[in-house]
């Protein structure tokens with residue numbers, strides 16, 4: 001049984017979204033492949049509809065292209081995205097746009113089990129809804145969803161919080177943000193949140209049982 005896991009997590013490090021997707025794959029016990037979308041060079045759908053109609057798969061030649069055929073053949077898919085500007089990160093959006101290749105006459109991925117993973121600072125529900133609405137277009141079977149609110153604004157990483165009055169950190173803490181000494185403990189990890197750790201185990205278990 002083959003499970004594919006995709007993450008649009010931050011480039012250059014293994015963030016919460018990457019680690020959640022990886023943990024679900026690992027704990028599912030199946031043959032799994034992890035793909036970090038932010039390490040690939042690819043675009044969203046370019047609208048060349050007639051090109052994908054017969055093969056029923058996106059044929060735009062770039063780094064993402066091989067995965068559309070693999071998704072067709074996979075037994076299940078895990079897909080993770082951070083939230084940017086209240087929406088799913090455009091890297092994930094671009095990748096899913098190209099599922100359009102499947103949507104001709106019938107849908108070869110209809111009913112395929114999917115697990116969705118969303119990570120961000122806070123107020124993630126609109127992004128979860130957006131992701132599920134998109135996936136619903138392809139009639140996939142979303143068997144579980146993990147949603148991790150880290151409450152960590154990107155300002156904790158950017159290095160300019162002492163001079164900034166427009167970032168999320170200033171919004172949350174006001175003038176106190178400028179004096180803030182940033183420590184390792186401020187970067188919440190999903191592994192330290194028992195509810196999320198349990199949800200990750202449950203999602204992995206659902207994948208495991210699904211394919212016994």
Ligand SMILES: Cc1cc2nc3c(=O)[nH]c(=O)nc-3n(C[C@H](O)[C@H](O)[C@H](O)COP(=O)(O)O)c2cc1C
Nearest residue numbers: 009010015016017082083084085086119120121122
């Ligand atoms: C361009 C950008 C926009 C962001 N916008 C939001 C946002 O609207 N809401 C939110 O909760 N977090 C927002 N964030 C924080 C990201 O969701 C957070 O950095 C991400 O979850 C980190 O994921 P990772 O730990 O998997 O790398 C934003 C981050 C970036 C880089």
